Amino acid sequence: MLKQNEKLKADNAELEKKLAYTNGKLDQLKEDMEQTRETCRQKTEDMLKQNEKLKADNAELEKKLAYANGKLDQLKEDMEKDRENVRTLQVNMDKQCNEINKQLRQLLQLPFQMNEFDTGATGPPIHHTPEGPAIEESSGLPQSSPLQGLAHGNNSEQPASANDDQFPDVH
Structure with missing residues (x-):
């Protein structure tokens, strides 16, 4: 019996030793778990703050986008x-240009008509024959007109027009 008692005491001591080790491990796990909880709580708090900041930034960007x-x-x-x-x-400019061109063509194609004795009546067209060699018509437009020389004197003395390239025969 004594041997049995000693064996029970030895088993009991070993169990207490294992229990102390297990309790130590359990305390360590509890401490680690508490640290993990605190770390998670801090990270969660930081993420929530960052999320709120991102929401505010997003709202500001949406306002700017809507404005833009x-x-x-x-x-x-x-x-x-x-x-x-x-x-x-x-x-309108094209219409005006066409109207101006039309009027210019009409002026260049119609012979000059003169009022007889300033009564307002228009007489038959007066055609002056040019003195000198006859001028050939190359463009279908008259090359010599009774209007030449009347408005501004001798046209050879007039400065070159900016439209000489459009109306090369009219000076």
Whole structure:
């Protein structure tokens, strides 16, 4: 029996030793777990703060984007209005140029008509025959007109016009 008691005491001592080791490990695990919890809590808090900051930044960027999109839409509308204005001006300018060209052609093609005795009645067209060699018509337009020399004197003394390339025979 004594041997049995000693064996029980030895087993009991070994169990207490294992229990102390296990309790030590358990305490270490509890401490590690508490540190992990604190670290996770701190990281979670930091991430929540960062998330709030990102939300605020995102809201600010969305405001800026909305403003920029509004400006872009306004600029597109303005540009379309400007394009329409340019088209209208171009059409008007083309009409005016065509009308001026038409009037110039009519002036160059019709003989000069003179009022008889300032009564307002128009007489038959007066054609002056040129003195000197006859001038050939190369463009279909008269090369010599009764108007030449009347408005500004001798045309050879007139400065060159900016439109000489458009109307080379008219000075």
